[in-house]
Amino acid sequence: MDCTNNTNNTPDNETIARFAKAMGHPTRIEILRFLASLDSCYFGDIHNELPISKATVSQHLKELKDAGLIQGEIETPKVKYCINRENWEKAQSYFVQFFSLKHDKTSCCK
Amino acid sequence: MDCTNNTNNTPDNETIARFAKAMGHPTRIEILRFLASLDSCYFGDIHNELPISKATVSQHLKELKDAGLIQGEIETPKVKYCINRENWEKAQSYFVQFFSLKHDKTSCCK
């Protein structure tokens, strides 16, 4: 699925929720951190970093790819993964904007 | 559960994933936006904004509360909800820091 359906900078709830959901698992956060720290990033490199089966790694990568946060490219016989920079920066701006909603008010509860 | 277990500004994967997971549903994003825009925020006000049953609203509020993003206070016979400012700002800084991991590299994939 494509997460680039918002061209302005006021994403709808579904858009930001989709990014957040993809980030809602420790293993996927770990994968994103790892990819953000590397230039080379084959599937095997990612799998080596994690204590889980390759099937599960592949599944997490698929979810991150579907959410648009990463992309994959076949380099036979390997598969090279990396951050999807364009969507990464979109997600970044969406989260920044979202959290800045609460910036100069006092909490209504004690 | 308490999401304030990280006092420094380098949250572990579980901490950021827990915040992200709580934000991983459109209805919960809507609730957070609504709470961030209001001073008064009783359960009924939130329920009125949403086309879902009160049981489901209550459940989403519980998840947001467990994640630490909101807090509730009983004002008999109502319940007042609001953003948990302290954790909101923690989450904000965690996400900002996380996304800034990728800031001056080119994508490794074409």
Next chain:
DNA sequence: AATATTGTTTGTAATTTTGCGAACAACAAA
């Protein structure tokens, strides 16, 4: 005491997520 108001909790059902082993696909090398 009976009623009404405000939300939470319980019970239930359908769907999704998570994880793994095994099978599979694509290709290179022996």
Next chain:
DNA sequence: TTTGTTGTTCGCAAAATTACAAACAATATT
């Protein structure tokens, strides 16, 4: 052609998520 390497997909099971109606709890009001 067989073998090895790299990952994906399939099939399965367990657990978690989502949503709702109904029951419940706590407190006012009549």
